[in-house]
Amino acid sequence: MNAFFNPEAISACLNVIFDEEDNQSQTVSSFSAPKLTRRKCISAIRQLAYSYKADALDEYLQIAQDTGYQCLDAFYKCVIHLYQHEYLRRPTEVDIEWLTAKHEQVHGFPGIVGSKDCMHWGWRNSPVAWQGQYTRGDKGHPTIMLEADRAPQVEFSVNGHRFGKGYYLANGIYPEWATLVKSFKCPMDPKTTKFKRYQEAARKDVERAFGVLQGHWQIVEQQARAYSVNKIKHIMLCV
Known part of the structure; x- marks a missing residue:
């Protein structure tokens, strides 16, 4: 593309x-x-x-x-x-309220902040001393992982229960944390089947976002040629 x-x-x-x-x-x-x-x-x-x-x-x-x-x-x-002060800052309380309201309106999940996903960006010119730290067995070469961050404070209620922290939708590779809501591997009844369908449909947004990012900025699709982690971070902030 x-x-x-x-x-x-x-x-x-x-x-x-x-x-x-x-x-x-x-x-x-x-x-x-x-x-x-x-x-x-x-x-x-x-x-x-x-x-x-x-x-x-x-x-x-x-x-x-x-x-x-x-x-x-x-x-x-x-x-x-x-x-940096308009688009690259951390979200404020007003931004989080707007995000949670929009996600609830579109996807039907109250208190959701977004979807959590990761992408491995190949690192061609990584220092030799760091290659073991940044190399996974399934990749075979050093990579930098790009993913979402911690969940902010969000107050919401579900079925009469109050919660004070937002959450992300995630897939099965992530740990069992209270701020990560994952789908069911093998749903056994109509309720869990419906939840699995809605959860996976909502998670498609972040997967599409990574696809659009790679399509518009092919420097992310190819292996990074920078020598430092800070330069790679700044390039990601730029795109």
């Missing part, structure tokens, strides 16, 4: 980045990140969207490999700086 971008949206995003860099350059001088131009932003976006290597764009954009990697670092740092 090839990524498709709206040129107007990309142009608006780049204008915001350029305006932010101009404001920062008037107050603080940065020696670690290169000045972002449209050509350098194109290099960063192509690395994110199509998983291009930095040296694959040297003839097209006249940018060397090292400069291409620096452009990618500067691009995701700028995006994180722009949107």
Whole structure:
């Protein structure tokens, strides 16, 4: 699946980045990140969207490999700086109330925060000393696991019982925790059969989300070429 971008949206995003860099350059001088131009932003976006290597764009954009990697670092740092207080923050109480109400309206599960799933992102350039720590037997190569986080405080009632913590829908690979609601492996009656059908239908949302993420940003579909965990984390925050 090839990524498709709206040129107007990309142009608006780049204008915001350029305006932010101009404001920062008037107050603080940065020696670690290169000045972002449209050509350098194109290099960063192509690395994110199509998983291009930095040296694959040297003839097209006249940018060397090292400069291409620096452009990618500067691009995701700028995006994180722009949107960390609006989109990359932890959800507030108002956000959680809206999420639980929306999930209950759509899926019929009161108090649900979302669905829990994981995705293994291959790590090509992992340090040799860490390969045993990040390698699973079924994968055969180092991977970084991407998954959801802890459940927030949510008050709700089910069948007259009050609960004070939200929960996630999960599949059978996760442990038996109070904040993880899993399906029945072998339902024996109509009630458990219906619950299994509704639970698995609701969990499809997060699986589709990972599929859309990989389709739009092929850097996640291919093995990561960064050398540090922090850079991989910042790339995920950017996309």
